[in-house]
Amino acid sequence: MRGVLAIALLLTACVSPSRTETPQITDVTVFAGSSLTDAFARAGDDFTKTNTRVRFIFNFGSSSTLATQITNGAPADVFASADEANMQKVLDAGLAKSPRTFASNELQIAVPTGNPKRIAGLADLARPDIVLVLAAPTVPAGKYALEALAKAGVTARPVSQEVDVRAVLNKVSLGEADAGIVYVTDVRSAAARVAGVAIPDQQQVVARYPIAVVKGAKDPQLAGQFIDYLTSPEGQKILAGFGFSRP
Amino acid sequence: MSSERPPALLAALAIVGVAFFILPLAGLLARAPWQSALGELTTPEALTALRLSFVISLAATALALLLGVPLAWIYARVPFRGRDLIRALTTLPMILPPVVGGVALLFAFGRRGLFGQALDAIGIRLPFTTFGAILAATFVAMPLLVLTVEAGLRSMDRRYEDAARTLGAGRWIVFRRVTLPLIAPSVFAGAVLCWARALGEFGATITFAGNLPGTTQTLPLAVYIALETRPEVAIMLSVVLLAVSLAILVAMRDRYLRAF
Numbered sequence: 001m002r003g004v005l006a007i008a009l010l011l012t013a014c015v016s017p018s019r020t021e022t023p024q025i026t027d028v029t030v031f032a033g034s035s036l037t038d039a040f041a042r043a044g045d046d047f048t049k050t051n052t053r054v055r056f057i058f059n060f061g062s063s064s065t066l067a068t069q070i071t072n073g074a075p076a077d078v079f080a081s082a083d084e085a086n087m088q089k090v091l092d093a094g095l096a097k098s099p100r101t102f103a104s105n106e107l108q109i110a111v112p113t114g115n116p117k118r119i120a121g122l123a124d125l126a127r128p129d130i131v132l133v134l135a136a137p138t139v140p141a142g143k144y145a146l147e148a149l150a151k152a153g154v155t156a157r158p159v160s161q162e163v164d165v166r167a168v169l170n171k172v173s174l175g176e177a178d179a180g181i182v183y184v185t186d187v188r189s190a191a192a193r194v195a196g197v198a199i200p201d202q203q204q205v206v207a208r209y210p211i212a213v214v215k216g217a218k219d220p221q222l223a224g225q226f227i228d229y230l231t232s233p234e235g236q237k238i239l240a241g242f243g244f245s246r247p
Numbered sequence: 248m249s250s251e252r253p254p255a256l257l258a259a260l261a262i263v264g265v266a267f268f269i270l271p272l273a274g275l276l277a278r279a280p281w282q283s284a285l286g287e288l289t290t291p292e293a294l295t296a297l298r299l300s301f302v303i304s305l306a307a308t309a310l311a312l313l314l315g316v317p318l319a320w321i322y323a324r325v326p327f328r329g330r331d332l333i334r335a336l337t338t339l340p341m342i343l344p345p346v347v348g349g350v351a352l353l354f355a356f357g358r359r360g361l362f363g364q365a366l367d368a369i370g371i372r373l374p375f376t377t378f379g380a381i382l383a384a385t386f387v388a389m390p391l392l393v394l395t396v397e398a399g400l401r402s403m404d405r406r407y408e409d410a411a412r413t414l415g416a417g418r419w420i421v422f423r424r425v426t427l428p429l430i431a432p433s434v435f436a437g438a439v440l441c442w443a444r445a446l447g448e449f450g451a452t453i454t455f456a457g458n459l460p461g462t463t464q465t466l467p468l469a470v471y472i473a474l475e476t477r478p479e480v481a482i483m484l485s486v487v488l489l490a491v492s493l494a495i496l497v498a499m500r501d502r503y504l505r506a507f
Contacts, residue, residue: 062475064475064476065475067475068474068475068478131372131375133375133457136458136472138472138475138476158459159375159457159459159462160375160456160457160458160459160463161457161458161459161460161464161472162457162458163453163458163471163472171457174353174357174359175357175358175359176353176357176358176359176374176375
């Protein structure tokens with residue numbers, strides 16, 4: 001009995017002041033494709049400057065993993081996918097509607113700084129002396145990479161199919177791989193450790209990024225405001241700073 | 248051992264504890280496509296992963312036996328300065344997050360790693376190879392074997408060894424003909440536990456060896472990748488891993504508890 005009383009006292013002590021003094025902080029949980037890691041961290045900070053009652057919780061991973069998590073009930077408020085197919089999975093499950101495309105991205109070949117193996121284009125990736133790493137074909141970046149290679153008529157044999165595009169980037173920046181196909185934005189984010197080799201337009205694949213509020217969001221209005229912000233001039237400026245193109 | 252009635256609170260918490268482990272398994276089994284189970288397990292991707300997993304886990308067990316039994320013998324029989332520290336270092340992977348193990352392996356044996364540069368110079372590449380996956384599995388699984396064998400060595404009756412020595416047997420003969428047969432049950436138990444751990448290895452493998460079907464994509468990696476596109480295959484492969492692990496734990500029940 002005394003224990004219960006103590007707990008009750010403790011609870012009132014904790015709860016009552018916060019009700020009056022500090023403004024309520026709302027968590028917005030954003031599930032986003034791993035290529036958005038740096039851009040969303042910055043965009044979140046910027047958004048929080050004007051909306052001080054928001055705290056962002058980011059879950060970055062391959063868009064396919066995130067879609068699987070959301071369709072299995074993960075508590076996401078916002079889902080940003082690196083492709084339309086994985087957004088469609090969430091739409092089909094009735095867990096989001098009317099997504100908006102907020103950014104696009106292109107592919108680049110990531111090579112270690114200085115390009116020691118002198119890779120000039122996709123055709124070089126088929127060379128037997130090149131250790132190539134791609135994202136798994138189930139992951140948007142892996143699917144796009146295969147499309148680009150097909151457009152270029154190149155049959156490449158990757159030594160690994162990584163679980164997301166950041167893992168591909170890491171294998172290149174650690175020097176374990178000679179080349180990997182990643183997004184332009186990934187190369188830019190790791191500019192100190194990797195260099196990018198451009199892919200010409202006719203072999204290029206454009207990745208479009210849809211975003212939507214997930215059904216059951218704790219504060220759908222606030223989640224919607226973040227999406228509005230991303231598509232606003234300020235949000236677009238931040239995304240452009242990380243190398244993303246307009247939708 | 249006498250049975251007694253537990254206090255109600257303990258019983259209730261114990262039931263929650265059991266449910267915590269049983270419910271996820273039940274969830275997995277409930278989602279398993281039993282009608283098409285065989286079909287899912289005989290898809291080319293599943294068969295490739297099954298075959299590769301058995302090769303890698305058995306090779307890792309063989310490597311662990313080769314290096315682990317001598318190590319256990321040293322730990323059990325040769326007191327030297329820093330033994331406890333060395334033992335702790337070599338059993339660290341048991342509780343180290345496997346991803347950390349994978350990163351460490353990469354920095355040691357990767358192409359730009361501490362020793363990997365020398366290996367690369369003579370044309371040996373470990374990351375992204377089946378041998379790399381075997382090393383990753385050995386790294387996380389061998390400690391189980393070493394600890395089990397060391398426990399066996401410490402609890403064995405050493406008078407047989409003394410007898411063999413008085414009859415003129417050399418050190419190697421004593422080890423080979425007396426010690427090894429006596430600790431065979433511990434070696435077997437350690438090998439089985441090691442094999443089971445190697446079979447389930449994920450983090451170190453994907454970090455150090457990458458993920459390529461037929462080369463480094465073991466069962467756990469295949470489960471992770473297939474979950475997004477072919478959940479039925481992922482679930483059936485998980486059921487296989489579950490069944491194997493359960494069978495081992497049930498069979499090894501007494502030995503497992505005695506070893507630690």
